[in-house]
Amino acid sequence: MDHSAYIDAAAATLGLSLTQEQRKGVAxxxxxxxxxxxxxxxxxxxxxxxxxxxxxxxxxRVDE
Amino acid sequence: MxxxxxxxxxxxxxxxxxxxxxxxxxxxxxxxxTDGQVNAFTSVLxxxxxxxxxxxxAHPRRERxxxxxxxxxxxNLFDIAALPTLAGSKIERDSAPAxxxxxxxxxxxxxxxxxxxxxxxxxxxYGFSTENTHxxxxxxxxxxxxxxxxxSGGSAAAVAAGQxxxxxxxxxxxxxxxxxxxxxxxxxxxxxxxxxxxxxYPFSASLDHLGPFARSVADxxxxxxxxxxxxxxxxxxxxxxxxxxSPLLERGAAGLRVAVLGGWFREMAxxxxxxxxxxxxxGLGTTRLVELPEVARARAAAFIVTAGEGGALHLEDLKKRxxxxxxxxxxxxxxxxxxxxxxxxxxxRVRHWFARRVARVFETLDVxxxxxxxxxxxxxxxxxxxxxxxxxxxxxxxxxxxxxISCIGLPVVSVPLWGMNPTAPQLxxxxxLIAAPWREDHCLRVAxxxxxxxxxxxxxxxxxxGA
Numbered sequence: 001m002d003h004s005a006y007i008d009a010a011a012a013t014l015g016l017s018l019t020q021e022q023r024k025g026v027a028x029x030x031x032x033x034x035x036x037x038x039x040x041x042x043x044x045x046x047x048x049x050x051x052x053x054x055x056x057x058x059x060x061r062v063d064e
Numbered sequence: 065m066x067x068x069x070x071x072x073x074x075x076x077x078x079x080x081x082x083x084x085x086x087x088x089x090x091x092x093x094x095x096x097x098t099d100g101q102v103n104a105f106t107s108v109l110x111x112x113x114x115x116x117x118x119x120x121x122a123h124p125r126r127e128r129x130x131x132x133x134x135x136x137x138x139x140n141l142f143d144i145a146a147l148p149t150l151a152g153s154k155i156e157r158d159s160a161p162a163x164x165x166x167x168x169x170x171x172x173x174x175x176x177x178x179x180x181x182x183x184x185x186x187x188x189x190y191g192f193s194t195e196n197t198h199x200x201x202x203x204x205x206x207x208x209x210x211x212x213x214x215x216s217g218g219s220a221a222a223v224a225a226g227q228x229x230x231x232x233x234x235x236x237x238x239x240x241x242x243x244x245x246x247x248x249x250x251x252x253x254x255x256x257x258x259x260x261x262x263x264x265y266p267f268s269a270s271l272d273h274l275g276p277f278a279r280s281v282a283d284x285x286x287x288x289x290x291x292x293x294x295x296x297x298x299x300x301x302x303x304x305x306x307x308x309x310s311p312l313l314e315r316g317a318a319g320l321r322v323a324v325l326g327g328w329f330r331e332m333a334x335x336x337x338x339x340x341x342x343x344x345x346x347g348l349g350t351t352r353l354v355e356l357p358e359v360a361r362a363r364a365a366a367f368i369v370t371a372g373e374g375g376a377l378h379l380e381d382l383k384k385r386x387x388x389x390x391x392x393x394x395x396x397x398x399x400x401x402x403x404x405x406x407x408x409x410x411x412x413r414v415r416h417w418f419a420r421r422v423a424r425v426f427e428t429l430d431v432x433x434x435x436x437x438x439x440x441x442x443x444x445x446x447x448x449x450x451x452x453x454x455x456x457x458x459x460x461x462x463x464x465x466x467x468x469i470s471c472i473g474l475p476v477v478s479v480p481l482w483g484m485n486p487t488a489p490q491l492x493x494x495x496x497l498i499a500a501p502w503r504e505d506h507c508l509r510v511a512x513x514x515x516x517x518x519x520x521x522x523x524x525x526x527x528x529x530g531a
């Protein structure tokens with residue numbers, strides 16, 4: 001799959017200007033990430049499988 | 065002295081048979097004599113180390129210090145007071161010096177250990193080879209033409225070269241276990257959240273672990289025990305009591321249920337890796353083989369989480385000064401900055417799914433065995449490997465067998481075996497001993513049993529002094 005349109009749009013949105021030299025490598029490695037994403041997206045999950053990553057509130061320090 | 069264990073050095077210093085000052089001086093001499101060949105160190109802190117050694121020698125509590133006079137060194141992503149924390153980069157040379165040492169450095173030094181330097185690594189911990197363009201490649205002490213592994217390559221190489229008996233490194237996807245395997249040292253990646261990361265440069269906070277390297281299981285367990293304990297400054301650090309493993313080593317593998325991991329962990333390994341696993345299984349008397357579900361997806365989840373977090377972490381520098389990154393990492397970080405959030409969130413969900421499935425396996429087993437790397441150390445500059453009939457990029461492939469395990473934060477000891485590759489019998493290869501969360505004692509006990517049998521060991525590499 002050709003990701004070049006996404007790469008251009010996402011890079012512009014983030015303020016990343018890619019040189020021609022960088023662009024070749026970025027396309028290669030983004031393609032690799034995309035192939036990993038296919039595996040990750042391919043596992044059927046349910047709402048019960050929501051990530052357990054939990055924010056931990058931070059209590060103020062109390063001076064002893 | 066360069067082959068002495070930390071345990072032996074500390075005993076000698078405690079009992080007055082030698083001094084911390086002498087011990088540190090010998091380490092500094094060994095580094096000076098060998099690091100021109102190995103390139104493990106990026107900074108040698110002779111003045112600081114000599115002062116600290118004098119402090120140990122004069123300390124009224126010296127006779128009770130568990131690491132009295134033991135020289136050690138840390139991957140250069142650990143904060144060292146008054147030095148910028150490089151994390152293998154050129155960019156961080158411009159950052160402010162660290163205000164104080166990392167928590168783990170302080171915990172070792174309070175027990176009498178003496179920091180002698182900072183160690184080479186892949187830039188921002190993103191790599192498995194320590195072929196760092198800014199600071200040079202760290203070469204494998206057992207064959208200087210080969211990689212040390214990474215990203216904690218300097219940490220493994222310094223121990224293998226006999227420069228220091230203990231080092232610290234980090235492991236996000238295999239960065240302790242891979243270099244331990246390729247350099248022939250013991251390495252421990254504890255449970256995610258066991259050791260605080262306070263004062264270390266992050267790579268992917270959801271996956272980053274810190275841990276020790278050593279040339280004996282007793283040293284590995286001792287360093288690990290002394291670094292345990294909660295720290296509120298690292299939100300991922302578990303608020304758990306210290307659970308010492310050292311007193312349990314003498315139990316060996318008795319009573320522990322052990323099995324070999326099949327499927328992915330045998331398919332993605334070359335003959336020498338399989339031979340090492342089979343030797344360990346035979347030594348432990350197990351013929352059980354188990355498979356974990358969806359390992360390739362778990363590895364992919366680790367890859368995506370790392371990409372998303374690592375890319376976001378460096379976004380500002382990627383915008384302002386991308387060409388100051390190491391060419392080995394630059395385009396990967398740029399690509400990672402573009403990874404969509406949906407992939408990262410889904411990867412975290414897959415990770416939790418996988419952790420729940422693997423937990424079921426540990427209901428009937430205590431330790432799982434797998435290769436640490438697919439093969440022995442490749443030559444420096446190797447680009448491709450053939451594994452399982454596939455032509456794969458060599459550097460990334462070094463983590464194929466470690467990534468699925470760190471993805472779910474399990475504790476692992478990598479133990480070194482020798483002579484498994486008939487074409488390069490001088491090279492070691494590591495085997496992962498994997499336990500359920502918080503059961504570092506199980507993998508350390510099995511490692512101690514294998515060491516006692518003579519199946520695994522971590523000899524100092526026969527380097528020519530001063531070459």
